[in-house]
Amino acid sequence: MAGHSKFKNIMHRKGAQDKKRSAMFSKLSREITVAAKMGLPDPEMNARLRAAVLAAKAQSMPKDNIQRSIDKASSGDAENYEEIRYEGFGPGGVSLIVEALSDNRNRTATNVRTAFSKNGGNLGASGSVSHGFERMGLIEYAATAGDADKVLEAAIDAGADDVQSDEDGHQIWTSIDQLHPVARALEGALGEAEAVKLAWKPGTEVTVTGDDAATLLKLIDVLEDDDDVQTVWGNYDVPAEELEKLG
Incomplete structure (x- = not known):
């Protein structure tokens, strides 16, 4: 279970799909509203909103819910949310x-900070870990979409930058500005x-294995359960064998 596909795996491992789905819709709605508020309320003219709408559609969020979230940005009823990024270290x-x-x-x-400290981690300063990551667009498909070849x-034809396939599914990576056209092309193919x-x-x-794996997954669970x-x-x-042990 690699870091970028953890939510799907944890959701299945916990067997709490309904609860996770409700929380997911709430967070998707918040992102749509914030994206619409920061730019134009038209997904074709607002790259961040376009990505948020695509993400919501991929999770089968109803169209009415998506539109209400967009409309909320210009209605004056939207809360003022601040974007914050935290960086830290977990077990292992x-x-x-x-x-x-x-x-x-x-x-x-x-x-x-409490989630990190109580679950084997510690919060770092801004920039302490992000230098080891690249900001990109990600498109995920289930294994049933087809074999790796x-x-x-399809990804090459669509103009993607990288593909990672395993038994859990396929992760297709693109530059941020190509996320929308690549996703659209892939939808036609896959x-x-x-x-x-x-x-x-x-x-x-x-x-990560053993006790470190168990503590790490607990830390991620606690963080993702936070509404913010x-x-x-x-x-x-x-x-995979570690996930099986952890049940």
């Missing part, structure tokens, strides 16, 4: 990037993606 020397949208910086900072061929989003791609990965936390990225790789 793993680097983690936590992205949040918060209306109370002190509350969020306290919650994130089929997906690789069908609807599971996820389309901006992501942090690690330069190298750290294999949008995403958690890491440079970890938990082998």
